[in-house]
Amino acid sequence: MQNNEFSSDHLDVLKELMNIAMGNATANIADLLQAFGTMHIPHLQISDVDGLKNYIKMTISSEDEYYVTKQLFGGKIGGEFIFLVNKESAINLGNYLYDTVKVSDADIMDAVIELTNILSSTTIGRLTDELNTKVQFFAPYTEVVSGDPLISEEETLNYHKIIIISTVLEFQKHKISGQIFILSRDEMIISLRELIDQKLEELYS
Amino acid sequence: MKILVVDDSKLARLTLIKTLKEHEPSADIIEAENGDIAVELYKAKSPCVVFLDLTMPVMDGYEALKLIMEINPRAQVVVVSADIQMQAQALVLALGAKLMVPKPINSDKMLAVLQQLVF
Numbered sequence: 140m141q142n143n144e145f146s147s148d149h150l151d152v153l154k155e156l157m158n159i160a161m162g163n164a165t166a167n168i169a170d171l172l173q174a175f176g177t178m179h180i181p182h183l184q185i186s187d188v189d190g191l192k193n194y195i196k197m198t199i200s201s202e203d204e205y206y207v208t209k210q211l212f213g214g215k216i217g218g219e220f221i222f223l224v225n226k227e228s229a230i231n232l233g234n235y236l237y238d239t240v241k242v243s244d245a246d247i248m249d250a251v252i253e254l255t256n257i258l259s260s261t262t263i264g265r266l267t268d269e270l271n272t273k274v275q276f277f278a279p280y281t282e283v284v285s286g287d288p289l290i291s292e293e294e295t296l297n298y299h300k301i302i303i304i305s306t307v308l309e310f311q312k313h314k315i316s317g318q319i320f321i322l323s324r325d326e327m328i329i330s331l332r333e334l335i336d337q338k339l340e341e342l343y344s
Numbered sequence: 345m346k347i348l349v350v351d352d353s354k355l356a357r358l359t360l361i362k363t364l365k366e367h368e369p370s371a372d373i374i375e376a377e378n379g380d381i382a383v384e385l386y387k388a389k390s391p392c393v394v395f396l397d398l399t400m401p402v403m404d405g406y407e408a409l410k411l412i413m414e415i416n417p418r419a420q421v422v423v424v425s426a427d428i429q430m431q432a433q434a435l436v437l438a439l440g441a442k443l444m445v446p447k448p449i450n451s452d453k454m455l456a457v458l459q460q461l462v463f
């Protein structure tokens with residue numbers, strides 16, 4: 140394994156920057172939902188495709204149905220932002236945002252995309268700000284999946300070494316919780332490491 | 345002057361200590377990486393200020409704050425957190441924190457904090 144090119148210090152920096160980014164995202168969503176969000180410690184690991192599959196299996200239930208929204212971003216660093224909510228949370232979100240108890244599937248989908256957009260832009264935006272870089276976002280798309288086929292077989296062909304950043308978004312008042320995954324792969328790991336090295340240099344100077 | 349810096353992130357501790365040293369070069373700094381260690385160090389070393397993170401493994405900052413305030417109701421605890429929600433701030437102030445500062449800390453924020461503490 141070439142994991143040693145991304146040291147525990149690099150992981151620590153990324154984890155803390157993700158923590159700060161999630162603080163911003165949670166505050167934005169808290170405004171939208173008029174509720175308090177519980178913050179969780181982000182999880183970070185460098186893994187191969189099998190490791191990613193195992194991690195997903197461990198984190199999400201294979202019995203639930205999920206709304207999965209994926210959004211690609213690119214620039215000096217790039218990757219994929221994935222937001223996953225189970226059906227119950229998605230319905231609660233739709234009910235709250237549309238202020239009704241009977242939301243249509245299209246409305247739920249719309250609410251999930253809206254939430255993901257806020258989440259991805261604030262999280263990735265803050266993360267890249269802290270790393271003194273910028274990224275571009277591509278249009279998100281949502282699909283309903285059951286079980287763990289979060290990453291399709293054809294998608295995994297593109298992944299060899301992956302940085303997994305994941306955390307939980309939780310608003311107990313509305314019974315809404317979701318899982319965020321940020322995946323960055325292969326060549327991106329090198330540029331990400333360079334940005335983190337610059338950050339560390341500033342700090343030690 | 346003894347100061348306890350509590351954060352699970354090494355980066356966060358380094359950043360905080362760096363800005364602290366700019367204003368208080370002679371500060372005697374003790375570090376802890378979770379709430380549990382922080383409470384033990386607080387008991388053993390009685391620092392005059394504690395900089396405390398909230399999201400940490402083993403014991404989070406809310407719990408550590410409660411315990412530190414039980415040990416010393418006049419403890420000066422400054423919460424430094426990524427959680428910028430109003431409710432989080434209200435909660436830590438109700439638990440007895442002297443101040444809450446949003447992460448990341450920088451030199452200006454540190455100066456403003458130090459001016460509000462009693463040494």
Ligand SMILES: [Mg+2]
Nearest residue numbers: 352397399400
């Ligand atoms: Mg922390």
